[in-house]
Amino acid sequence: MKATMKSVRIHSFGGPDVLQFEDAPVPKAGKNEMFVRVYAAGVNPVDWKIRQRLLGQGPLPQRVIDYRSTKFEDVVHDVDVVLDTIGGDTQERSWNVLKRGGILVSIVQPPAQEKAASHSVRGVFLISKARGDQLARIADLVVSGQVKVIVEKKLPLREARQAQELSQSGHAHGKIVLVTDAHGD
Numbered sequence: 001m002k003a004t005m006k007s008v009r010i011h012s013f014g015g016p017d018v019l020q021f022e023d024a025p026v027p028k029a030g031k032n033e034m035f036v037r038v039y040a041a042g043v044n045p046v047d048w049k050i051r052q053r054l055l056g057q058g059p060l061p062q063r064v065i066d067y068r069s070t071k072f073e074d075v076v077h078d079v080d081v082v083l084d085t086i087g088g089d090t091q092e093r094s095w096n097v098l099k100r101g102g103i104l105v106s107i108v109q110p111p112a113q114e115k116a117a118s119h120s121v122r123g124v125f126l127i128s129k130a131r132g133d134q135l136a137r138i139a140d141l142v143v144s145g146q147v148k149v150i151v152e153k154k155l156p157l158r159e160a161r162q163a164q165e166l167s168q169s170g171h172a173h174g175k176i177v178l179v180t181d182a183h184g185d
């Protein structure tokens with residue numbers, strides 16, 4: 001096995017220019033660890049949020065609201081569940097669309113418990129964990145065609161900067177995927 005591999009790394013926090021496409025030592029699997037060859041990897045907002053050191057819509061059945069022209073809180077009321085994938089002001093405006101006893105589930109930031117209480121609703125933060133058995137079930141759903149993965153853009157690993165910029169635009173309409181050179185287009 002070669003001693004080095006191509007890698008995209010950061011050596012300091014900052015903008016997309018801190019991403020370095022470079023040679024890095026091939027990691028060694030420790031006890032109870034596995035060495036996995038990566039063919040392709042998804043780019044997620046968490047990637048540029050970490051890079052920038054930042055870490056630390058309501059369900060509308062049968063109705064689509066264009067958030068650029070309509071405020072959802074003006075037209076939606078008394079819903080059971082809000083799934084918040086945006087956070088900030090959008091989460092703030094979500095409290096008023098819930099009915100009493102409803103629930104706001106955010107995957108972006110923990111909802112303020114005092115706000116939830118003042119609206120007589122619950123607010124929870126959901127964070128996904130990669131569990132082998134669940135991933136296997138998802139893989140089955142993909143293979144059987146019940147879940148379709150929409151890919152916005154596929155880029156070679158060396159274009160990681162462009163991939164994170166696209167993610168950071170907040171307007172990707174599918175997964176952004178980085179593929180290693182040997183397997184890219």
Ligand SMILES: NC(=O)c1ccc[n+]([C@@H]2O[C@H](COP(=O)([O-])OP(=O)(O)OC[C@H]3O[C@@H](n4cnc5c(N)ncnc54)[C@H](OP(=O)(O)O)[C@@H]3O)[C@@H](O)[C@H]2O)c1
Pocket residue numbers: 044045046057067085086090106107108126127128129167169170171172173174
């Ligand atoms: N907790 C967890 O386990 C977990 C897991 C995955 C992701 N996340 C987080 O969830 C968030 C969303 O992830 P993602 O991968 O879907 O992000 P994303 O790729 O940045 O989402 C882009 C989508 O959001 C829409 N959008 C942007 N601003 C909006 C607004 N103000 N109102 C309504 N829609 C808006 C865009 O629509 P247009 O382009 O049409 O404007 C686009 O369809 C991120 O913050 C990510 O870090 C959390």
